[in-house]
Amino acid sequence: MMKYTVTGPGLDLQVEVLEAPGGRYRVRVLGKEYDVGWSPALGTTHWWLDWDGGPQDAGRQVLIVEPEGNDLGVTLDIDHLDLRVLPARLVARRRTRTEAQQDVEIRAPMPGLVVSVEVQPGQAVAAGVTVAVIEAMKMQMELRTPAAGIVREVRVQGGREVSSGDVIAVLVPHRGGEDTV
Amino acid sequence: MMKYTVTGPGLDLQVEVLEAPGGRYRVRVLGKEYDVGWSPALGTTHWWLDWDGGPQDAGRQVLIVEPEGNDLGVTLDIDHLDLRVLPARLVARRRTRTEAQQDVEIRAPMPGLVVSVEVQPGQAVAAGVTVAVIEAMKMQMELRTPAAGIVREVRVQGGREVSSGDVIAVLVPHRGGEDTV
């Protein structure tokens, strides 16, 4: 169960999210818990929200969600809100994180040319972020972070040849679903 | 310049293909050379063929190309042909390949669980084929072959934990654009 604080014009809500089977979620808001479906609708910006028992006429619709700096632009049918989302228990997390951290080495899966390195030491990254692009023979492959965390080291630069197994970067991961970026 | 023999019902043509800039090709067929554009049109099956100076009314169109066993099903506007395409100088290639081969080790880019291994020793693979799926923390990543070739060894099975840098499989690559699958 992950808790978020969502703020915006005339809006300050606590939203708790728990993953449920079948691509659905259990969502607790204003003291009530709902079964909510959330899935891609069109492209990478349009999402289908299927909020069972949700607010009148707001329950089933396509929404557009786009990052705008630190905010999220959410466009409904007609209206648009700029919202900010923060993990509600951010501070608490931070305290517990120090223990049980283990560095992760990200290595070249195959010999090739490092086309580009896309992270820097000290950078906070989400899971799935591209660390480097490696070109091996006739194809390119993107190396991604296995989890959110902090980049501790970067051991190569773009343009360098690497052998299979060379360490590209070292990541200090956060824990499970409680990561912060 | 790569040469192909295309055979089918009432059809036996030699087609030479040379890559040109801008996603275009130089194509030599029946003794004449053409400038041809070839790009995705819809999904993974529909292609846009822009054959400058090509046959009357056949030059610019969307075609559907689908593998059917060893053949290719090519669907035009109305008609459909089952064609077979072979590298014309296949045998020649084979002879020259023995020299200058170097095995490629494909390694785990990060510690995790091997969800599945999708190739077997001795298997001929094209470039870009998935070798294994590795699950690290909360994301999955597909390891792909850097080039076409033969799988010499597979060193892990699905379900096994691996550390960053462990060898997953060893590939004997063919050379450059002259590979055969």
Place this chain on the structure above:
Amino acid sequence: MKRIRRLLIANRGEIAVRIIRACRALGITPLAVYSPVDRSAPHVRLADRAWPLPADPPAESYLNIARLLEIARAAGADAIHPGYGFLAENPAFAAACAEAGLLFVGPPEGVLARCGDKVHAREQIAQAGVPVLPGTGAVSEEEAQASAGRIGYPLLIKAVGGGGGKGIHLVERVADLPSALRLARGEAVAAFGDPRLYLERWLPRPRHVEVQILADARGAIIHLGERECSIQRRHQKVIEESPSPALTPALRERLGAAAVAAARAVGYVNAGTVEFLLDGAAFYCIEVNARLQVEHPITETITGLDLVEAQLRIAEGEPLALRQEEVTWRGHALECRVGAEDPHHGFLPSVGVIEAVREPGGPGVRVDSGLVPGLPVSRYFDPLLAKVITWGATREAALDRMEGALAEMAVAGVRTTLPFLRWAVRDPAFRAGDYDVRFAERWDERREGRGLSEGARMTAAVAAALWTHARRARPVLPRASPESAWRRAARVESLGDREGE
């Protein structure tokens, strides 16, 4: 008179979408149902709410009367629209709706029962003075032998409980009759649960022309003109047009009057279609289809009427909104049915997942479609994917627009009948309006590739070489189709579960 406010749509695909659009234009709340493979289908997302059905096989999904009525109750629906196919012509369902206090958007139980019994319906229609084909009532083997002589060979064996072109057998010679009867009876039992058979004269090259009618509960009946449906495969319509190029104004008038008489003979109520076979200037009524037809849009396009709206108003008990003399027709309309069948391999159904779609548009083009990327095309349901309808001030203009529209349309993920349709609308005989129910056979006779120009062959060869070259030299990294996105999501899902707090 009861107003419909919440309408449950007991169907799927393009017709469910069509009915939802009618609701939007009438301020009615559309409510959908879906089988598992349809969970993200357009009709599910366009409706105000949607309820799952237990499984994909029709008996458990869109034919599941018990479950549909439960949902209707839970949904607070006041009416059910069955679309076409599935439960559209099922008297038991119409009766069950009535018992449950729901309006059934279609003819009442009694009318469905009468029209469902082909033999009885034909007798009533004949008594009303409308010509029907020489034939028998339900016959035993012995009776068949006797009456076959009178009808003459070749003749057709049809199932009394049949319809939609299923269970029909052609008998060429007297010697073949007994075996054909055995075969047909077996099929009739299997397909319709009704062993009764009847015989009917066979016409070598008729045209199939039908007339759209509207009848209200107060006995008013009008017709909206005809639809020519002679382009068929295995008795399934694939291209329709209106008006029919085969009718003279005089013949059109007689056909319209006959259709109204036939409808009156069976006491018809709501929107329906009277089907005729046309043989030169002679026509014979073959049946009354007690439902909205797949091809209804061509009539809508030239009359400017909304037939789904008409159905809903009639079901509410309203009188017809216009009189016969107020019906006007403008220009010419064509419909092509795009199906998930492979026209180059015997029209085998093509199953898969819709990867991407390009639909035509512009002046005089209407597309009724249930397509969306990621939609599975399964073996459980009808292969109809979309209908392309074009209008023109003249038949030629409508044909030219259809050629353009079919050239623009593309569907990735399954094979479609588009190549067949493109061939048909360019065929000189079709363009001349000179065709009958056997037109489509010419596609099969046409030897694959033979018709191909040298240029087309070269193009195919070059395409094959380029595809192979591109594939070898530069692996196209797989494009994540919505479907694979789903699979991936599902995979990650399972992790989520394993790790869930």
Place this chain on the structure above:
Amino acid sequence: MKRIRRLLIANRGEIAVRIIRACRALGITPLAVYSPVDRSAPHVRLADRAWPLPADPPAESYLNIARLLEIARAAGADAIHPGYGFLAENPAFAAACAEAGLLFVGPPEGVLARCGDKVHAREQIAQAGVPVLPGTGAVSEEEAQASAGRIGYPLLIKAVGGGGGKGIHLVERVADLPSALRLARGEAVAAFGDPRLYLERWLPRPRHVEVQILADARGAIIHLGERECSIQRRHQKVIEESPSPALTPALRERLGAAAVAAARAVGYVNAGTVEFLLDGAAFYCIEVNARLQVEHPITETITGLDLVEAQLRIAEGEPLALRQEEVTWRGHALECRVGAEDPHHGFLPSVGVIEAVREPGGPGVRVDSGLVPGLPVSRYFDPLLAKVITWGATREAALDRMEGALAEMAVAGVRTTLPFLRWAVRDPAFRAGDYDVRFAERWDERREGRGLSEGARMTAAVAAALWTHARRARPVLPRASPESAWRRAARVESLGDREGE
């Protein structure tokens, strides 16, 4: 009389596609041109052939007269269609086409010149007895001071060479006149290369109503009824409808007659539009647009005519195909222009690459669009992406269908005006037909989010939380949009080259 066989289309986007579709329906070979960003645009692929233009800036692409004429020669074209905008009303281009022996599909050079000179055109129209707004001819600062009093404040300063609503200044008080004149003159030079200005009375809340006319080279002129275009932003139309809810049959008749008289006064030939301001029952002619209008489809929808076909036939020298009394109107049509502008941030142009599109369909819905995944939306060209046109037997039915169509439509990759359009067609005043040219200002007055229901706020908040959660807990592996596929291809390309033999 010269028949058009090969038509070069000197335009892009939806209108190029529209013209290609007309060619398909007339057996004419459509030939396209494209600037670099348009290389894979729909009009390029739908045409029989396409030629590249040197660069994206309009002066080097779709305004590049020299290059366009070279291409027309190389292409063996016998006519050029300019679409709207770009070179559509450029007398020099019309003249150059004539010199090159090409038919220009539009009015002859002389007519374009006359209509382009607003002041002169207005004088000719006034002389024909058609009411125009009190105003001046081209004026110097001194003359302006003098005549301003006669016209009365507030008044408008307009550019003689202007058009499309550009370079218009509102002057409230006499004190503001001098500075406004300086400003306007500077703009006029910059925008139209013509410093001449004139003054015109300003109406506080007029409606913008225009009449479509057809005129052949033999002097026959008919009108196809009016279009109401009062929903505008910055003098740009966004929603149009026909017929206008503001006209009585009597007023409609007078307006049609005035339009024909105005067209005759300027010696008009081909399809054109006479624009009026409507103030109660009084109307004033403001200009004649010597081109095909963006909003022409609503007239096509209710008359059943193809206006591009009409343009081509007139250009060939054919007489009009129908007389005034043969024009018939059926039902009501609306058009909404979907543009790449962000209605929640001052309608700023939104540039990007079209990632995916869902266009509406079904009964009474027409979409004219130039959209395809992978298409760049650049700052070089007009932000118009697509036009959604709906028809209904009544205005209400057309509005309901438009609501449904706008709800179905979605565009990923750029921000669009869809939210504004959805708001407008649901607005009670608009639905009542009670609006004027200042209607759209109410969108700006509407404070963002204020109108939001509690439920909508909660929905947005939950969506934001789920998006964030999904993004953190389970990285959505990037979907390869066609555009990224292109970038990838390009990357691999470079390898290919480096290794190329």
